[in-house]
Amino acid sequence: MEKPVFRRKIYNELLEWKEKRSDKYALLIKGARRVGKSTIAEEFAKTEFKSYIMVDFAHASKAIIELFDDTYDLDFFFLQLQQLTGVRLYENESVIVFDEVQLLPKARQAIKYLVADGRYKYIETGSLISIKKNTKDILIPSEEHKISMYPMDFEEFLWAIEDEVTAETIRTLLKSKRPAGNAMHRNLMRIFRLYMLIGGMPQAIETYLETNNLQAVDTAKREIVDLYEEDFTKIDSSGLAGDIYDAIPANLSGNASRYVLSSAREGTRSEQVVDLIPDMLSSYTVNIAYHANNPGAGLSLEKDPGRYKLFTSDVGLFVTLAFKDKNYTENVIYNKLLSDKLEANLGYVYENVVAQMLKAKGNNLFYYTMGNETSNHLYEIDFLTSVGDKICPIEVKSGNYRTHKSLDVFCDKFSRRIKDKYVIHTKDYKWENGVNYIPVYMLPFL
Numbered sequence: 001m002e003k004p005v006f007r008r009k010i011y012n013e014l015l016e017w018k019e020k021r022s023d024k025y026a027l028l029i030k031g032a033r034r035v036g037k038s039t040i041a042e043e044f045a046k047t048e049f050k051s052y053i054m055v056d057f058a059h060a061s062k063a064i065i066e067l068f069d070d071t072y073d074l075d076f077f078f079l080q081l082q083q084l085t086g087v088r089l090y091e092n093e094s095v096i097v098f099d100e101v102q103l104l105p106k107a108r109q110a111i112k113y114l115v116a117d118g119r120y121k122y123i124e125t126g127s128l129i130s131i132k133k134n135t136k137d138i139l140i141p142s143e144e145h146k147i148s149m150y151p152m153d154f155e156e157f158l159w160a161i162e163d164e165v166t167a168e169t170i171r172t173l174l175k176s177k178r179p180a181g182n183a184m185h186r187n188l189m190r191i192f193r194l195y196m197l198i199g200g201m202p203q204a205i206e207t208y209l210e211t212n213n214l215q216a217v218d219t220a221k222r223e224i225v226d227l228y229e230e231d232f233t234k235i236d237s238s239g240l241a242g243d244i245y246d247a248i249p250a251n252l253s254g255n256a257s258r259y260v261l262s263s264a265r266e267g268t269r270s271e272q273v274v275d276l277i278p279d280m281l282s283s284y285t286v287n288i289a290y291h292a293n294n295p296g297a298g299l300s301l302e303k304d305p306g307r308y309k310l311f312t313s314d315v316g317l318f319v320t321l322a323f324k325d326k327n328y329t330e331n332v333i334y335n336k337l338l339s340d341k342l343e344a345n346l347g348y349v350y351e352n353v354v355a356q357m358l359k360a361k362g363n364n365l366f367y368y369t370m371g372n373e374t375s376n377h378l379y380e381i382d383f384l385t386s387v388g389d390k391i392c393p394i395e396v397k398s399g400n401y402r403t404h405k406s407l408d409v410f411c412d413k414f415s416r417r418i419k420d421k422y423v424i425h426t427k428d429y430k431w432e433n434g435v436n437y438i439p440v441y442m443l444p445f446l
Helices: 010-020 037-048 062-067 074-085 105-117 154-160 166-176 182-198 202-211 214-235 240-246 248-253 276-282 315-322 331-338 347-360 405-413 440-445
Strands: 026-031 051-056 094-099 121-126 144-149 286-292 303-312 365-371 378-381 383-387 390-396 421-425 430-432 435-439
Touching (some): 010 026, 010 037, 010 144, 074 105, 154 182, 166 440, 202 214, 214 331, 276 286, 286 347, 303 315, 303 365, 315 347, 347 383, 347 390, 347 440, 365 383, 390 405, 435 440
Parallel strands (some): 026 144
Antiparallel strands (some): 286 303
16 A cells, blocks of 8 residues: 655745755755655655656665765766666756765765756755764755754644644634634544644554554554664764653653753763754754743843753654553553543643644744742743744643743733733633633644
């Protein structure tokens, strides 16, 4: 059975590159392993060009690999490439895709000359792109237009499960600023929780569509987690990167005001991960939120690089990591999660999915904490975004909360800097006392 090709929003970015930039730049699609980079690149090449050659450097023949030893004579290079692949190239109408380009750095270096030659277009896909050992001996081409690919968002998930109704319903509710009502809200939350459990990795969604079995989905997600952890050993043979990744759910559930490195491995100090954290971020497997020391419009200028929280880039993988103590997560756990009946504080799962959705919408992630002068209590704003010269504080709530003291204290302190205030929660929509209470399923459509 042929693998499904899911509809992805990034396709529009590929079209824009072809129309506006492909004469001067190769397209580099960066993203985590198994996020769908190769699939979308090949689908685009197949649909938008007269012919294409896909060179997968993870499985390319020795003869094709050796072509890149000498790209001085491009006429002969293209002649051999066509002969070895059996594909004819047409000037200005063909594209060559370098899949997993980080595995052959000299192919990436050749992009400079291939683009300048001008006969064909070029797409590169890669994971762990900025890892030093893959680029230290090459001249990284400036002729690359880079775009980031993330796990499938909630709307893409709805497209995949052939739900043509839900997204339009949510947009209509948002536009009219009205609550869904009990029955519809429960239905929308159930669909969103299904997305949280499966996540946005195409392999997990494909397994769900094939089996309708969440235990089978969990097995597919564990394979991806195992793959990531194998990748981490390539950048860190001590295994610390894998331990940091594994401990993300425990860190978030512990409500600490930063990522506690000792929870990943006892005795770990911040100086040990100065190079490791950037390498993990470049793998697109994690998202990071920095503490904003002085929250204002220039959040990046006031971030504390040594104080941060980590999230997994995909909420479905987060759920699997959270229950990793079992060999597999039984359907009963998934079913209880789906119906919101599991006896656990799942606020940290919602925090992770909010981080993922904000990142997919182009936001860098920041948070803020402040102490109470009369007690040891710490107030925390989960996320901050900026609009113009103002900021929008976001507090994430799940379950039966009654107050949002942190949001109130923060807004009193920084009242002149604030544009909109949000509580992202699991209840229905409402606007009250200047606060937007947004059900979590609405966030992607804001």
